[in-house]
Amino acid sequence: MDSKTQDNDMQGNKTHNPDSTSSSRQISRPGQSPTQDTPSNPAPRVRFAPSPTGYFHVGSARTALFNWLYARRHQGTFILRIEDTDKERGKEEWTEGILSALDWLGLHYDEGPYHQSERTSLYNEALSKLWDAGFLYACNCTREEVLERTRNNQTPGYDGHCRDLGYSRSGHALRFKVPRSGLTAVTDVIRGNVDFPHQAMEDFVVAKSDGSPLFVLANVVDDIDMDITHVIRGEDLLPSTPKAILIWKALQGEDANLPVFAHLPMLVNEKRQKLSKRRDPVALESYRLKGYIPDAFCNYLALLGWSHPSGKEIMKIDEIISTFSLEDVNHSPAFFDVVKMTHINGEYIRSMSTADFIDVSSKWLEEAEAPWSRDRFDMSIYTRIAGLIQERVATLSEIIPMIDFFLLDMPIYDDNAVSVLDGNPEAIHLLETALERFSGCDWETDVLHEQTATIAAEYDLKLSKAQAPIRLAVTGKKVGPPLFESMSILGREKVLQRLQELLYRIKTN
RNA sequence: GCCCCCAUCGUCUAGCGGCCUAGGACACCACCCCUUCAAGGUGGCGACACGGGUUCAAAUCCCGUUGGGGGUGCCA
Numbered sequence: 001m002d003s004k005t006q007d008n009d010m011q012g013n014k015t016h017n018p019d020s021t022s023s024s025r026q027i028s029r030p031g032q033s034p035t036q037d038t039p040s041n042p043a044p045r046v047r048f049a050p051s052p053t054g055y056f057h058v059g060s061a062r063t064a065l066f067n068w069l070y071a072r073r074h075q076g077t078f079i080l081r082i083e084d085t086d087k088e089r090g091k092e093e094w095t096e097g098i099l100s101a102l103d104w105l106g107l108h109y110d111e112g113p114y115h116q117s118e119r120t121s122l123y124n125e126a127l128s129k130l131w132d133a134g135f136l137y138a139c140n141c142t143r144e145e146v147l148e149r150t151r152n153n154q155t156p157g158y159d160g161h162c163r164d165l166g167y168s169r170s171g172h173a174l175r176f177k178v179p180r181s182g183l184t185a186v187t188d189v190i191r192g193n194v195d196f197p198h199q200a201m202e203d204f205v206v207a208k209s210d211g212s213p214l215f216v217l218a219n220v221v222d223d224i225d226m227d228i229t230h231v232i233r234g235e236d237l238l239p240s241t242p243k244a245i246l247i248w249k250a251l252q253g254e255d256a257n258l259p260v261f262a263h264l265p266m267l268v269n270e271k272r273q274k275l276s277k278r279r280d281p282v283a284l285e286s287y288r289l290k291g292y293i294p295d296a297f298c299n300y301l302a303l304l305g306w307s308h309p310s311g312k313e314i315m316k317i318d319e320i321i322s323t324f325s326l327e328d329v330n331h332s333p334a335f336f337d338v339v340k341m342t343h344i345n346g347e348y349i350r351s352m353s354t355a356d357f358i359d360v361s362s363k364w365l366e367e368a369e370a371p372w373s374r375d376r377f378d379m380s381i382y383t384r385i386a387g388l389i390q391e392r393v394a395t396l397s398e399i400i401p402m403i404d405f406f407l408l409d410m411p412i413y414d415d416n417a418v419s420v421l422d423g424n425p426e427a428i429h430l431l432e433t434a435l436e437r438f439s440g441c442d443w444e445t446d447v448l449h450e451q452t453a454t455i456a457a458e459y460d461l462k463l464s465k466a467q468a469p470i471r472l473a474v475t476g477k478k479v480g481p482p483l484f485e486s487m488s489i490l491g492r493e494k495v496l497q498r499l500q501e502l503l504y505r506i507k508t509n
Numbered sequence: 510g511c512c513c514c515c516a517u518c519g520u521c522u523a524g525c526g527g528c529c530u531a532g533g534a535c536a537c538c539a540c541c542c543c544u545u546c547a548a549g550g551u552g553g554c555g556a557c558a559c560g561g562g563u564u565c566a567a568a569u570c571c572c573g574u575u576g577g578g579g580g581u582g583c584c585a
Contacts (some may be wrong), residue, residue, distance in 0.1 A: 049585090050585090051584080051585045053584075083585065085584095085585085086584060086585070088584085089584070089585085139583090142583090143582075143583080153510090154510065154511065155510080155511050155512085155581095156510070156511075156581075157511080157581060172583095173583045174583090175583095191514070194513070195513095196513075197512080199512095200511065200512045200581095201512080201581095202581080204582095205582080205583050206583095207583080208583040209583060210583085212583090214582090214583070214584085214585090215584070215585045216585090219585085234579095235514065235578090235579065236578095236579055236580070236585095237579095237580090237585085238513065238514070238579075238580080239512070239513060239579070239580040239581075240580080240585090263514085265514090265515080266514095266515095266578075266579070268577095268578075270520090272577060272578065273577095273578075273579095274578075274579070300521095303522080303534090304521070304522095305521095305522095306522095307523070307533095309523095311522080311523060311532080311534080312533090312534095313521090313522090313533085313534055313535090314534095330522080331514080331515060331516090332514095332515050332516065332578095333514095333515070333577085333578065333579090334520090334521065334522090335520060335521075337520055337521065337535075337536090339520080339535065339536065340520070340521065340534080340535045340536080341535095342535095343534090343535055343536085344535090346547090346548090350548075391547065391548055392546065392547045392548075393547085394547090402546095449544070452544075453544085456544095462544095463543090463544055464543075464544060464545065466544090467545065468544095468545070470544095471544085471545060475545095477545090477546095478545070478546085479545055479546040479547085480545070480546070481545090481546085481547095482544065482545080482546090483544055483545070484544065485544095
């Protein structure tokens with residue numbers, strides 16, 4: 001595993017000067033007021049550090065976004081670090097998923113991606129340093145043994161059994177000697193000061209018996225090496241923060257330059273549980289597939305835990321950046337509400353120019369699952385109808401049922417709607433009248449409108465009632481884009497053909 | 510069990526001691542507009558978890574209770 005040592009330099013494409021950063025970095029001093037994002041502070045360095053153990057989900061997207069926003073707000077550096085120390089669980093494809101997700105969201109990193117799997121020598125150095133300084137001890141207890149021993153204790157967890165047994169370092173798990181008394185204070189921008197009594201902390205493992213480092217160790221070593229100034233992550237990591245601080249101080253001394261911590265409130269499901277890959281629909285990819293716009297997605301995500309001072313909700317990303325502040329992030333968990341996100345997505349879609357909408361949506365449609373075969377997609381028709389569609393959809397996937405009747409020989413008939421008209425004499429007469437009138441009139445939107453209005457008057461119906469069976473015949477559905485515009489684009493031949501088709505269906509059924 | 514976090518309309522939030530008979534947004538309901546559906550417009554419904562303090566004054570500060578959540582891996 002040490003064979004990758006060279007890679008540290010190879011991929012360590014750092015552009016900052018460690019000396020200048022570390023010497024002037026006085027940002028966080030536990031005990032003093034949390035953070036001041038004053039202009040006098042040096043440019044912050046933040047990192048998004050996902051582990052590639054599954055598909056990319058919305059919680060990760062939110063964390064990435066807030067890191068990115070903070071970096072952009074303060075002209076800082078946004079670093080991507082892949083935490084792939086767990087060889088068992090990590091997979092190459094998940095790493096690719098992280099990259100493509102960030103790219104889709106538009107959260108481009110300034111540095112990285114670093115891979116922890118290529119930085120093991122760094123962790124080994126740190127481990128040796130800690131071992132030599134007496135901060136660690138070797139432990140050969142199995143999980144079962146620990147459980148057995150601590151079953152009746154008030155505070156389960158490892159009991160320090162091997163602390164003074166003097167096992168040799170190699171071949172054993174390495175544990176950190178947590179002080180028996182005192183406490184570690186975590187200073188958090190969002191939550192203030194949080195104290196963790198040492199008595200409630202177990203001697204945690206920092207390296208597996210095979211020598212590989214664990215998350216909390218690699219995490220701290222990298223944050224130090226990369227001069228991370230602000231650790232912005234989910235609140236679920238708050239309980240591991242005192243461990244990180246203990247390691248930090250063991251490595252750098254009591255006056256270590258700790259980063260500013262900011263633990264974001266969790267994103268939760270309707271049952272108010274932390275979003276889970278297993279039980280909640282949180283794959284970022286699924287939202288791309290459903291036709292959400294990345295900018296709208298980010299806009300919505302930014303609103304989860306943060307809000308613009310004026311209360312405005314629909315904002316360009318630049319405006320979010322210029323007003324974003326960690327101090328303004330609130331404390332409580334937020335429900336990931338697809339309904340509201342969908343509304344925001346609709347706002348974004350409607351605010352596009354029609355040309356942009358055509359561009360974005362047609363590209364999306366190319367990859368979408370649609371009832372028409374790909375070669376049937378007619379850009380000239382789509383261009384003519386797109387403006388009418390744009391005002392009516394909140395997600396791109398809603399376009400499909402709105403335009404399918406343009407691209408298919410025959411529409412997909414809504415059986416329920418058709419059955420309502422079965423044998424209905426008025427509907428039959430009305431459709432026959434329409435068939436007759438539409439055969440002879442000029443083929444223009446206004447004329448079709450007038451003709452239908454005339455028919456409505458003859459049957460003593462409101463236009464909205466009279467157009468219903470015609471709409472069903474032409475589009476197959478009860479709802480859709482404006483009818484007369486649609487007929488005008490579809491052409492006389494297809495419209496007449498479809499009127500006959502529906503007549504046939506309701507007469508014979 | 511133990512440790513930690515959180516607590517304003519159903520949801521996201523504004524509020525950082527008086528401007529609050531608590532504001533906005535989504536959702537919902539009604540009406541208007543209208544070629545369906547949307548969009549848009551108008552109006553409506555709807556919350557400070559509870560109990561103690563502190564204060565002339567508390568949604569805002571403190572304590573407790575209750576409720577919810579997170580953590581407690583040789584996962585991250």
